[in-house]
Amino acid sequence: MLVNGTARDVAAAPETRLSLVLRDALGLVGTKSGCDAGDCGACTVLLDGKQVCACLVPLAQAEGGAVLTVEGLAALSLGAALQRAFLAHGAAQCGFCTPGMLLAAMELLAVEPRPAVAAVEVALGGVLCRCTGYRKIIDAVCAAHSFLDAPAVVLPAAGAAVGARMPRADGQPKVDGAEVYGADAAPADALWLRPVRSPHAHARFTLGDCAPLYARHPGLVRVLTAADVPGRNGFGIYPDIKDQAVFAAGLVRYRGDTVCALVGERAAVEAIAVAELPIVWEVLPALADPGAALAPGAPALHDRWPDNVLTTGRLACGDVDAALAGAAHVAEGAWQTGFVEHAYIEPEAGWARRVGDRIEVHASTQAPYMDLEEVAGVLGIPQSAVRIVPTACGGGFGGKLDVAVQPMIAVAAWVLRRPVRAVWTRGESMASSTKRHPARITARAGCDAAGRLVGFEFEGVYDTGAYASWGPTVAGRVPAHSTGPYRMPHARSRARAVLTNNPPSGAFRGFGVPQAAIAQEALWDKLADAAGLDRLEFRVLNALRRGDATATGQVIAHSVGLVECLEALRPRWRELRAEAARANARGGLLRHGVGVACMWYGIGNTGMSNPSTMRVTLAPEGRLVFHNGAVDIGQGSTSVLLQVVADAVGLPVADFALVLGDTDLTADAGKTSASRQTFVSGRAALEAGLALRDAILLRANAGPEARLALEAGRLLVDGRAIALEAPLEGIGRFDPPTVPMDADGQGSPYATYGFAAQLAALAVDTELGTVRLDRIVAAHDVGRAINPMLVEGQIEGGIAQGIGLALLEEYLPGRTENLHDYLIPTIGDVPVIENILIEDPEPLGPYGAKGIGEPALVPTAPAIFSAIRDATGAEITRVPALPHRVLEALRT
Amino acid sequence: MTAYHRPGTLAEALALLAAAPAPPLLLAGGTDVYPARAGAAAWGRAPDARAVLDLSAIAGLASIEDRGDHHRIGAGVTWAGLRDAALPAWFDGLRAAAGKVGGAQVQNRGTLLGNLCNASPAADGVPPLLALDATVELAGVRGVRRLSLGAFILGNRRTALAADELAVALLVPKASAEAVAGFEKLGARAYLVISIVMVAAVLEAPGGRIARARLAVGACSEVAQRLPALEAALEGVAPAEAAQVVQPAHLAGLAPIGDVRATADYRQEAAVVLLRRLLARLAAPLRVAA
Numbered sequence A: 001m002l003v004n005g006t007a008r009d010v011a012a013a014p015e016t017r018l019s020l021v022l023r024d025a026l027g028l029v030g031t032k033s034g035c036d037a038g039d040c041g042a043c044t045v046l047l048d049g050k051q052v053c054a055c056l057v058p059l060a061q062a063e064g065g066a067v068l069t070v071e072g073l074a075a076l077s078l079g080a081a082l083q084r085a086f087l088a089h090g091a092a093q094c095g096f097c098t099p100g101m102l103l104a105a106m107e108l109l110a111v112e113p114r115p116a117v118a119a120v121e122v123a124l125g126g127v128l129c130r131c132t133g134y135r136k137i138i139d140a141v142c143a144a145h146s147f148l149d150a151p152a153v154v155l156p157a158a159g160a161a162v163g164a165r166m167p168r169a170d171g172q173p174k175v176d177g178a179e180v181y182g183a184d185a186a187p188a189d190a191l192w193l194r195p196v197r198s199p200h201a202h203a204r205f206t207l208g209d210c211a212p213l214y215a216r217h218p219g220l221v222r223v224l225t226a227a228d229v230p231g232r233n234g235f236g237i238y239p240d241i242k243d244q245a246v247f248a249a250g251l252v253r254y255r256g257d258t259v260c261a262l263v264g265e266r267a268a269v270e271a272i273a274v275a276e277l278p279i280v281w282e283v284l285p286a287l288a289d290p291g292a293a294l295a296p297g298a299p300a301l302h303d304r305w306p307d308n309v310l311t312t313g314r315l316a317c318g319d320v321d322a323a324l325a326g327a328a329h330v331a332e333g334a335w336q337t338g339f340v341e342h343a344y345i346e347p348e349a350g351w352a353r354r355v356g357d358r359i360e361v362h363a364s365t366q367a368p369y370m371d372l373e374e375v376a377g378v379l380g381i382p383q384s385a386v387r388i389v390p391t392a393c394g395g396g397f398g399g400k401l402d403v404a405v406q407p408m409i410a411v412a413a414w415v416l417r418r419p420v421r422a423v424w425t426r427g428e429s430m431a432s433s434t435k436r437h438p439a440r441i442t443a444r445a446g447c448d449a450a451g452r453l454v455g456f457e458f459e460g461v462y463d464t465g466a467y468a469s470w471g472p473t474v475a476g477r478v479p480a481h482s483t484g485p486y487r488m489p490h491a492r493s494r495a496r497a498v499l500t501n502n503p504p505s506g507a508f509r510g511f512g513v514p515q516a517a518i519a520q521e522a523l524w525d526k527l528a529d530a531a532g533l534d535r536l537e538f539r540v541l542n543a544l545r546r547g548d549a550t551a552t553g554q555v556i557a558h559s560v561g562l563v564e565c566l567e568a569l570r571p572r573w574r575e576l577r578a579e580a581a582r583a584n585a586r587g588g589l590l591r592h593g594v595g596v597a598c599m600w601y602g603i604g605n606t607g608m609s610n611p612s613t614m615r616v617t618l619a620p621e622g623r624l625v626f627h628n629g630a631v632d633i634g635q636g637s638t639s640v641l642l643q644v645v646a647d648a649v650g651l652p653v654a655d656f657a658l659v660l661g662d663t664d665l666t667a668d669a670g671k672t673s674a675s676r677q678t679f680v681s682g683r684a685a686l687e688a689g690l691a692l693r694d695a696i697l698l699r700a701n702a703g704p705e706a707r708l709a710l711e712a713g714r715l716l717v718d719g720r721a722i723a724l725e726a727p728l729e730g731i732g733r734f735d736p737p738t739v740p741m742d743a744d745g746q747g748s749p750y751a752t753y754g755f756a757a758q759l760a761a762l763a764v765d766t767e768l769g770t771v772r773l774d775r776i777v778a779a780h781d782v783g784r785a786i787n788p789m790l791v792e793g794q795i796e797g798g799i800a801q802g803i804g805l806a807l808l809e810e811y812l813p814g815r816t817e818n819l820h821d822y823l824i825p826t827i828g829d830v831p832v833i834e835n836i837l838i839e840d841p842e843p844l845g846p847y848g849a850k851g852i853g854e855p856a857l858v859p860t861a862p863a864i865f866s867a868i869r870d871a872t873g874a875e876i877t878r879v880p881a882l883p884h885r886v887l888e889a890l891r892t
Numbered sequence B: 001m002t003a004y005h006r007p008g009t010l011a012e013a014l015a016l017l018a019a020a021p022a023p024p025l026l027l028a029g030g031t032d033v034y035p036a037r038a039g040a041a042a043w044g045r046a047p048d049a050r051a052v053l054d055l056s057a058i059a060g061l062a063s064i065e066d067r068g069d070h071h072r073i074g075a076g077v078t079w080a081g082l083r084d085a086a087l088p089a090w091f092d093g094l095r096a097a098a099g100k101v102g103g104a105q106v107q108n109r110g111t112l113l114g115n116l117c118n119a120s121p122a123a124d125g126v127p128p129l130l131a132l133d134a135t136v137e138l139a140g141v142r143g144v145r146r147l148s149l150g151a152f153i154l155g156n157r158r159t160a161l162a163a164d165e166l167a168v169a170l171l172v173p174k175a176s177a178e179a180v181a182g183f184e185k186l187g188a189r190a191y192l193v194i195s196i197v198m199v200a201a202v203l204e205a206p207g208g209r210i211a212r213a214r215l216a217v218g219a220c221s222e223v224a225q226r227l228p229a230l231e232a233a234l235e236g237v238a239p240a241e242a243a244q245v246v247q248p249a250h251l252a253g254l255a256p257i258g259d260v261r262a263t264a265d266y267r268q269e270a271a272v273v274l275l276r277r278l279l280a281r282l283a284a285p286l287r288v289a290a
């Protein structure tokens, strides 16, 4: 086989997947595995110039062929140009799909160096990306030719980092294949761990004598069970709710729950069929949905919650009944959404080793410090004995906030005193991991004759699955956000998280808010129509403004850019509506429509402390190091925080060395969730940078305006060399001020909020119920765009996930457990996106910035449903709006 | 390690097959075989221990040949090969289907014959080939036999292939020079999508009237089906009127199922819509020709 131009001999079974050969035998781990089934395209390489899924090619069929992988691109001028284009356009976020994208594009560019968008879509149609929303990938491929002899990237100068469209600081390894994800490295002698998962939603089991199994499979080292867990056999997000067992103790509560794990030589554990295990099942009736779980007399999933209600979140202000009774117009409705899978392209993976009396876990994660606490707990060792080293993370979206491989490999490595690695298969990733909560919502709202909202009532039942996970957070966040970003004098909301025998629902971009927004925004459309107001103007009329009090009683004094967002959209709203009207006047089976929806999103934890600490040091020999414990899961915190700290210190980003998220080397930055890293860690980075700058200025006895420079290891202050005897350091810590909510949901749960409004323009096929998206226009108030390119990337990626939520995605246990049946948007499913960034500065945030990660997703689905309503009058109440459901809605 | 053979000639392959102690796993492009393995691995089902007979190196199977009264499509022909081939217009439906299977990677590797042998109810190759009256050629040491596609695919994942046989080619009889053909696929997303419903048609309308209409619907029954009642009703009709002829009753023989992709009723109804649209679309060039 010729690999990247070099002849390679491989000794492996002829039927071995080419992807495995490249990764394991040849060490070319830049080729990724996301599904082993041809569904994700992460393993795309060129075989004799043609793009193929390396996971579907037997080694025998590649024999004598020429293989090009990501590692071979830089040596080709076109390959190098394409890599530069990806960096410059922000086309790689987590980077996990990037090698596949690059290779698929190479096939096209070889024959069409300046391709049209449509050709790019066809060529890249077989590679899934969950992060970017594809638009920047298309731009990069189309522009690749112009990077053929482009100079290397110029990084912003001192003081010019904030606001710059700087390429990702961690971008290079993502385009050259060098990035190390959870499955990409482990000690050579690591054992392989494979969990055995319950095929039943609810069952008791006993595991019999495993001696015959060991005898049959000499490479099997250990069958790990509940009895092997040295510490607490339980984990969970909340310190007082450790309800999910590492290995179930005789009772499983969902399909995918962990029964035990096989540890041994890889070939041995993979050769074992589950049927060989001495497991005796007693299948129990399962509570399939919250209706069953709430029914009188329903058995309790956990003794601790006898009524299966995990938590109830509430909001109450004013007198809703009177307000609605006196309203000129009242609208109501009921909605139902399904489970949504995170579908990060990188399945959960990592490895662990025991180092004396310490354990070291390298894994793909969003929350190293939470992993540290869990691992310490299950091993029964002090937290100081645990080191978590996050690997690169191939997408998280909330799903990698919960532990997956971590406790299992930690237990195995601890007990066996051998390094142990694990990589989930796609099927098991989907079956075992957390999901977006399915919601059943009923809501009612009223406005006065002028269209001003007077009251709102919301009841949400969220299926939280078999274990608590983030269920309480969702139930807490939903009522606070249930009114949407509007003035609402009277409101009553309740959200309950209900336990069922379904996969645990956890954190997924938006924590339950996107589901609520679907209900809420549908009501505004109906009320606007009833009041005879334009749907966008209705929202302008009712939008929160600076100084307004929210329904939780919080007065938001700053950074409420919603009206600005809507006003920025207004011209496009009018044009797009006029276009749709013209198209509809021509008649035909396609009905065109434009929809609008808004959102707000509290940045950071709900009414709870969530601090972050950042540190920057300058050593006497001039080494400037930014110690950043925030995990970049593709969203860009490594770059954004660097931009912040650089401008705070007053030195160019290029001068900084990075030490990233290793719990032994960096301070706790909190988890990468709740859209908090830019705001919370960003502020901490600002403080750290300013502190270092102060220390330097003090040392140099210089004034606040002094210009700093580092030249050949020498620190210059206003051109004057300053010798340092000892290292200088700046530490910044920030914990956003909040006031916990009381029993009525009154309080100041978040220090700041993101605001946004989006338009969706689409056409509905009235015979088939299919929806063709034409355009999304997104206006987001981000406070300050530290890196506008990365902000756009978040918005576009969020929109793509919103499209999936609206039109495609529904996880059904046992039925859509792969990326063949569970459909996420492909490159052809995300329309043109116009971004409008509104910057209403948040004084608490770094340079005025707040978060963007989750806000991007929230308004998309409601805007799409608003557009379907506009086009056809159909009310989408069952989500996702699959074609048959749209058709049904058209007829009711 | 299981045995793996990759013969270079058909005779060798057939001999291996005849001599095999147990039926081996036949492997072409692997785009159905390997995903099935991944599915099995995810739930710890016993790994496939069958010996593998890899058909991809067999000489002479990778071409599409004009054989006078028919075209012969070899078992090695991939979707991409078919999609990019210069073929008469009656192949337009089949070629359109080729461009809609999976994504570019699957089209580069997956074979048309593999699609038929895998016999999924949603196999995109089946309706266009039914509409072309294609025949499958099977070879074994006992000899060669030819089965109409309808007789070859027996049900969901069931074919008439005997344990000692390989499918070696498809034979597609020629249609008249002015024949037109098309394919419509309805899926929930743009790429990499299994059909909710797909329809294919080959129309011959010399002199402005339909002389022969061949139509098939997939994913609405265990095996894709031709629509004889509708075909009969279309005979003698002007192409421009063809779409109006389609009535739900013409599809009464279908038995779609409801699944994660769509309800049964929806499939039945969408098939009617797709047929009408396909006929309307095909009428355009016919009208010009007439």
Ligand SMILES: Cc1cc2nc3c(=O)[nH]c(=O)nc-3n(C[C@H](O)[C@H](O)[C@H](O)COP(=O)(O)OP(=O)(O)OC[C@H]3O[C@@H](n4cnc5c(N)ncnc54)[C@H](O)[C@@H]3O)c2cc1C
Binding pocket: A037, A038, A039, B025, B026, B027, B028, B029, B030, B031, B032, B033, B034, B035, B055, B075, B100, B101, B102, B103, B106, B109, B110, B111, B112, B113, B114, B115, B116, B117, B118, B122, B123, B124, B125, B161, B165, B166, B167, B168, B192, B193, B194, B195
């Ligand atoms: C991501 C993805 C998307 C897909 N999308 C589609 C789609 O949109 N539409 C669609 O129809 N299909 C789709 N498929 C399925 C698949 O690509 C096709 O069925 C393909 O044509 C199978 O051909 P192959 O050469 O890869 O077959 P293989 O996987 O090698 O074999 C398939 C089956 O046929 C048997 N077989 C193969 N060749 C022969 C032969 N010559 N004689 C006897 N038996 C044989 C094998 O034993 C096996 O049972 C998709 C697959 C993937 C992975």
Ligand code: FES
Binding pocket: A032, A033, A034, A035, A036, A037, A038, A039, A040, A041, A042, A043, A044, A053, A054, A055, A056
């Ligand atoms: S790993 Fe090959 S397509 Fe997903």
Ligand code: FES
Binding pocket: A091, A092, A093, A094, A095, A096, A097, A098, A128, A129, A130, A131, A132, A345, A394, A395, A634
């Ligand atoms: S960047 Fe494409 S999957 Fe993350």
